[in-house]
Amino acid sequence: xxxxxxxxxxxxxxxxxxxxxxxxxxxxxxxxxxxxxxxxxxxxxxxxxxxxxxxxxxxxxxxxxxxxxxxxxxxxxxxxxxxxxxxxxxxxxxxxxxxxxxxxxxxxxxxxxxxxxxxxxxxxxxxxxxxxxxxxxxxxxxxxxxxxxxxxxxxxxxxxxxxxxxxxxxxxxxxxxxxxxxxxxxxxxxxxxxxxxxxxxxxxxxxxxxxxxxxxxxxxxxxxxxxxxxxxxxxxxxxxxxxxxxxxxxxxxxxxxxxxxxxxxxxxxxxxxxxxxxxxxxxxxxxxxxxxxxxxxxxxxxxxxxxxxxxxxxxxxxxxxxxxxxxxxxxxxxxxxxxxxxxxxxxxxxxxxxxxxxxxxxxxxxxxxxxxxxxxxxxxxxxxxxxxxxxxxxxxxxxxxxxxxxxxxxxxxxxxxxxxxxxxxxxxxxxxxxxxxxxxxxxxxxxxxxxxxxxxxxxxxxxxxxxxxxxxxxxxxxxxxxxxxxxxx
Ligand code: BG6
Numbered sequence: 001x002x003x004x005x006x007x008x009x010x011x012x013x014x015x016x017x018x019x020x021x022x023x024x025x026x027x028x029x030x031x032x033x034x035x036x037x038x039x040x041x042x043x044x045x046x047x048x049x050x051x052x053x054x055x056x057x058x059x060x061x062x063x064x065x066x067x068x069x070x071x072x073x074x075x076x077x078x079x080x081x082x083x084x085x086x087x088x089x090x091x092x093x094x095x096x097x098x099x100x101x102x103x104x105x106x107x108x109x110x111x112x113x114x115x116x117x118x119x120x121x122x123x124x125x126x127x128x129x130x131x132x133x134x135x136x137x138x139x140x141x142x143x144x145x146x147x148x149x150x151x152x153x154x155x156x157x158x159x160x161x162x163x164x165x166x167x168x169x170x171x172x173x174x175x176x177x178x179x180x181x182x183x184x185x186x187x188x189x190x191x192x193x194x195x196x197x198x199x200x201x202x203x204x205x206x207x208x209x210x211x212x213x214x215x216x217x218x219x220x221x222x223x224x225x226x227x228x229x230x231x232x233x234x235x236x237x238x239x240x241x242x243x244x245x246x247x248x249x250x251x252x253x254x255x256x257x258x259x260x261x262x263x264x265x266x267x268x269x270x271x272x273x274x275x276x277x278x279x280x281x282x283x284x285x286x287x288x289x290x291x292x293x294x295x296x297x298x299x300x301x302x303x304x305x306x307x308x309x310x311x312x313x314x315x316x317x318x319x320x321x322x323x324x325x326x327x328x329x330x331x332x333x334x335x336x337x338x339x340x341x342x343x344x345x346x347x348x349x350x351x352x353x354x355x356x357x358x359x360x361x362x363x364x365x366x367x368x369x370x371x372x373x374x375x376x377x378x379x380x381x382x383x384x385x386x387x388x389x390x391x392x393x394x395x396x397x398x399x400x401x402x403x404x405x406x407x408x409x410x411x412x413x414x415x416x417x418x419x420x421x422x423x424x425x426x427x428x429x430x431x432x433x434x435x436x437x438x439x440x441x442x443x444x445x446x447x448x449x450x451x452x453x454x455x456x457x458x459x460x461x462x463x464x465x466x467x468x469x470x471x472x473x474x475x476x477x478x479x480x481x482x483x484x485x486x487x488x489x
Pocket of ligand 1: 018021166167299351380384430436437438440444
């Protein structure tokens with residue numbers, strides 16, 4: 001049966017992007033900025049990147065054009081991020097050239113009446129920081145204060161809403177697995193555990209700086225909004241999922257919203273003789289208590305299904321999101337947890353990810369019931385598809401019906417959560433123009449707008465017209481019989 005899904009008035013619609021993924025063409029050092037961790041990894045291991053490509057969108061020079069597309073698509077919001085390596089110089093002073101450029105970009109978005117969301121750290125850090133171990137070393141807490149302070153001071157008058165991290169989970173796990181840049185000698189289990197503490201401390205430290213400069217402002221952080229689900233109701237699976245929930249979600253979210261770290265996790269690793277005793281400083285507890293966020297970003301692509309570990313226990317993949325497998329080796333004689341793929345589940349086969357919009361709903365209800373119904377924006381959601389050329393019609397337009405259906409189903413469940421009282425105020429999909437995605441480079445295309453890599457042209461896909469209407473009317477139509485069916489990709 002056809003149904004119209006109507007969103008509340010003032011609901012924010014737009015898209016998310018990230019500085020490293022859209023701004024530059026290649027290495028930026030010759031333009032007077034610091035080398036980023038990704039510039040370094042590309043120099044070292046270019047073969048790891050799909051088709052050996054680095055970012056080519058060139059938003060740095062084409063922002064006017066790209067933000068005009070956003071305006072034409074009736075965006076009421078956009079989420080950008082700031083490059084740490086560009087804004088801050090190696091001596092920790094502010095780079096005026098970057099300040100001027102970001103002010104131009106941010107003003108352009110504001111002139112187009114967009115609620116401007118800016119994220120500080122989206123997987124990119126200066127290489128000098130990566131060298132000393134990044135989020136595995138407490139030194140980053142002070143360095144991040146400096147970066148955040150500069151951003152709040154220089155752009156506080158233009159930015160409507162700040163986010164501290166994009167997916168802290170990836171900052172902890174992916175460098176340890178070598179999926180994100182890291183020095184081999186820094187890839188240790190102890191450093192991974194350290195990062196589970198250091199990231200929330202850095203988060204609280206940034207909030208402390210924020211309150212001094214922008215006391216009335218909106219400060220949040222962006223988490224993986226996937227609900228962590230046990231394979232079965234068996235005790236071992238439930239326990240494994242509980243541990244995974246602490247290591248992949250609660251250690252970042254609980255301090256930020258409740259002011260308390262889930263110490264059960266620390267106790268667990270202490271009892272196994274694994275917890276790095278040097279990482280906790282007494283003053284951290286006060287810092288957590290006194291510095292909380294006032295909104296949450298939830299990125300959602302797929303559910304995280306967890307099972308008790310069986311058999312061999314030495315390898316441990318702590319991301320589950322990458323599909324990279326267990327390449328991190330740590331000798332141990334105890335069990336943690338493992339990722340489980342539900343047999344027969346509906347899949348985005350291009351990305352090897354399960355499609356399960358009701359799991360996003362479950363996390364939104366969790367924020368309502370267990371986190372004081374804090375304001376939530378869905379800061380990422382989208383469908384990455386490779387080789388979309390196959391779907392081009394005679395006029396040359398990509399007919400991405402699968403993407404339209406993907407969004408309809410997720411939004412259907414978001415609206416259900418809103419109807420049940422969840423405080424969800426916006427949806428910034430990933431991402432409106434095809435972009436570069438770390439080691440996957442331009443393999444999986446997420447855009448409403450196609451990026452032609454040969455010409456740099458931005459070309460509207462069918463979904464862009466659908467989204468333009470969604471943003472204008474604040475509503476869309478769905479056939480309820482189509483929910484949960486295979487997508488035509
Ligand atoms: C998200 C990240 O987790 O996934 C983005 O925040 C990323 O930065 C997106 O681009 C899609 O990733 P991928 O690897 O499927 O292209």
